[in-house]
Amino acid sequence: MNDAPPDHALRGNVFSEHCPSREVLKHVTSRWGVLLLVALGDGAQRFGELRRRVGGISEKMLAQTLVWLEQDGFVQRIVQSAAPPRVEYRLTPLGEEISGKMAELADWLENNLGAMLAAQQKTPGTQIAGV
Amino acid sequence: MNDAPPDHALRGNVFSEHCPSREVLKHVTSRWGVLLLVALGDGAQRFGELRRRVGGISEKMLAQTLVWLEQDGFVQRIVQSAAPPRVEYRLTPLGEEISGKMAELADWLENNLGAMLAAQQKTPGTQIAGV
């Protein structure tokens, strides 16, 4: 098939309230979406592997988030057998791209965590009470 | 005073459930956090400007998200006057970096939106691996 759709035919605008890109943005930046995309960047992995790797995720949210990412075209679900259920999740080419970006973000965050924690401890010039 | 070389002294791990990086990640990937960081990438802007630019944001969440970003050290709040209140928000050097990454993400998303919408309309493609 001609799997090169006209990406240029349509351009989103995340600043526009009703742009469909908002929905995708919501999925990839969701609490677990970003972590799953980064984790899958290392290659196809099984349900249980992902569950163990992403600290704190519940089965429900793992399944839910994988569905989102699959529907958006970032992840492909591959059933390898059925006797003992064996399912793998792997990034699509589209998913590889966004995974790379999220990995960059995560990596930068991990490296600069010190600076942020330092910032958090400084006396806020304008503090809002009760936040 | 100069007892702060924290950047390399501490490295986070987003996969770890209780790592403080999770909190920062939550802020920057929050519904409005990513959009505000991208918007502020164009330069310092006022409250009302941001409100108008980011479609759908409420005053409460604008203020709230700005507080988060300020506390994490990404945004600086600058009061220029008090007669007619004039407040500007601008990225710190730290904020510039992460803003750039989020802008890349948003840009990629906008450009590839067509591919994602196409994926969403296809029948869920669970594959039986003949690999």
Added chain:
DNA sequence: CGGTATCCTGACCGATACTG
């Protein structure tokens, strides 16, 4: 203009139990 405080809803999300 640039916020702040309060109330309220809905969704995200976790815990648990159950299925194939």
Added chain:
DNA sequence: CAGTATCGGTCAGGATACCG
């Protein structure tokens, strides 16, 4: 192992009203 179903809590987030 890989989920699905259900219940319920917490909290992001919206609406409104008010202040400097």
